[in-house]
Amino acid sequence: MTGVTDDAFPVLGTVPGQELATAFLRQAAARPHHAYLFAGPEGGGKQQAARAFAAALLCKRGGCGECRDCRLALEDRHPNEVVVEPEGRDIHVETVRSEIWHPAYRTSPEPGRKVFVIREADRLNPSAADVLLKVLEEPPADAVLMLLSARPDELPETILSRCHVVSFRPLSESFVARALEAEGIEAGRALLAARLAGGNLGRARRLGSGTDGLAFRETAREALDRVSHGPAGAIEAAELVLAAAERYRKDLGTELESELAPFLDERGRPEDAYRGAIRRLEERHKRQVRRAERDYVDRVLLGVSALVRDRVAIAVGGGPDVLMNPDLELEATDVAAAAAAMASVEDARAALAEDLNLNTRLVLEQAFLGIARAA
Numbered sequence: 001m002t003g004v005t006d007d008a009f010p011v012l013g014t015v016p017g018q019e020l021a022t023a024f025l026r027q028a029a030a031r032p033h034h035a036y037l038f039a040g041p042e043g044g045g046k047q048q049a050a051r052a053f054a055a056a057l058l059c060k061r062g063g064c065g066e067c068r069d070c071r072l073a074l075e076d077r078h079p080n081e082v083v084v085e086p087e088g089r090d091i092h093v094e095t096v097r098s099e100i101w102h103p104a105y106r107t108s109p110e111p112g113r114k115v116f117v118i119r120e121a122d123r124l125n126p127s128a129a130d131v132l133l134k135v136l137e138e139p140p141a142d143a144v145l146m147l148l149s150a151r152p153d154e155l156p157e158t159i160l161s162r163c164h165v166v167s168f169r170p171l172s173e174s175f176v177a178r179a180l181e182a183e184g185i186e187a188g189r190a191l192l193a194a195r196l197a198g199g200n201l202g203r204a205r206r207l208g209s210g211t212d213g214l215a216f217r218e219t220a221r222e223a224l225d226r227v228s229h230g231p232a233g234a235i236e237a238a239e240l241v242l243a244a245a246e247r248y249r250k251d252l253g254t255e256l257e258s259e260l261a262p263f264l265d266e267r268g269r270p271e272d273a274y275r276g277a278i279r280r281l282e283e284r285h286k287r288q289v290r291r292a293e294r295d296y297v298d299r300v301l302l303g304v305s306a307l308v309r310d311r312v313a314i315a316v317g318g319g320p321d322v323l324m325n326p327d328l329e330l331e332a333t334d335v336a337a338a339a340a341a342m343a344s345v346e347d348a349r350a351a352l353a354e355d356l357n358l359n360t361r362l363v364l365e366q367a368f369l370g371i372a373r374a375a
């Protein structure tokens with residue numbers, strides 16, 4: 001292949017720490033194959049790379065990073081792009097049929113390629129994988145599919161064999177902190193976000209940026225403070241976390257609504273060509289809003305766990321370099337009580353991740369009562 005230099009596809013240069021993967025994608029963007037599998041651990045930047053690759057494929061200038069096509073692709077809302085992700089535990093067959101199979105063989109809303117992104121592709125259930133396989137067997141000329149997975153071995157061989165594999169490596173905590181700093185996040189906050197996110201780049205970026213950023217940690221601190229007052233305080237703590245999660249959900253809903261604006265006419269009605277794209281965006285927004293409460297509660301529980309862990313570290317004489325919240329003044333705690341508290345929190349997180357029908361309030365109350373009893 002000729003003419004692919006470092007200057008081509010500038011948008012792909014914005015993915016940190018994955019030089020091999022992005023070098024491969026630069027080559028690929030010049031003459032794309034039908035399907036790619038982005039394989040690598042959670043938090044290595046697969047999603048960011050998928051957005052950048054989508055921009056390179058949809059931009060008329062090959063991924064300048066600045067035009068309308070690039071901007072929309074980088075925000076997952078280009079009308080020619082479909083993003084599919086699990087609902088509950090699986091990606092269902094109806095989703096693949098309506099979001100991938102049908103649109104793949106139809107004319108795209110805007111001239112140019114069609115791009116399909118399947119997140120956590122290992123969660124395609126068997127019948128969903130069968131429908132996807134049909135598309136991979138007879139790929140439309142103008143479509144490019146990206147499958148993302150941290151567990152590529154769990155994908156059916158028939159699907160794997162039709163994808164070009166792009167490998168992503170795990171990133172270290174210090175690398176993630178430096179990457180956030182390079183994006184303009186203040187050094188202390190970048191390190192804190194990287195540490196709390198366990199070196200997961202995407203999560204660290206969400207924690208480190210935006211006004212919401214570390215608000216969850218304040219909620220976690222307040223909750224722990226209430227819990228220290230016994231069982232009544234534990235019930236209050238659950239209430240406090242739910243109220244914060246509800247505020248988060250509302251803000252997210254408002255934010256998502258504004259994303260539809262570019263595809264509406266001056267009366268706020270969808271323009272014809274965009275009906276399908278708008279419907280998909282709305283569906284995705286609904287799913288995100290439905291998940292928002294759980295996501296936020298999980299973040300708070302993670303924050304609680306990190307605070308308790310730090311108190312143990314202080315009790316056994318650990319310095320700031322081993323703390324997850326090195327910027328806070330925390331008191332030492334009893335090690336046995338802390339272990340029981342962390343177990344309560346982990347039980348709650350596992351229960352909420354496993355069963356979408358559980359009553360969040362009850363799970364939180366149980367977790368906080370567990371911590372109060374342990375103290």
Ligand SMILES: [Zn+2]
Binds near residue numbers: 062064066067
């Ligand atoms: Zn562009």
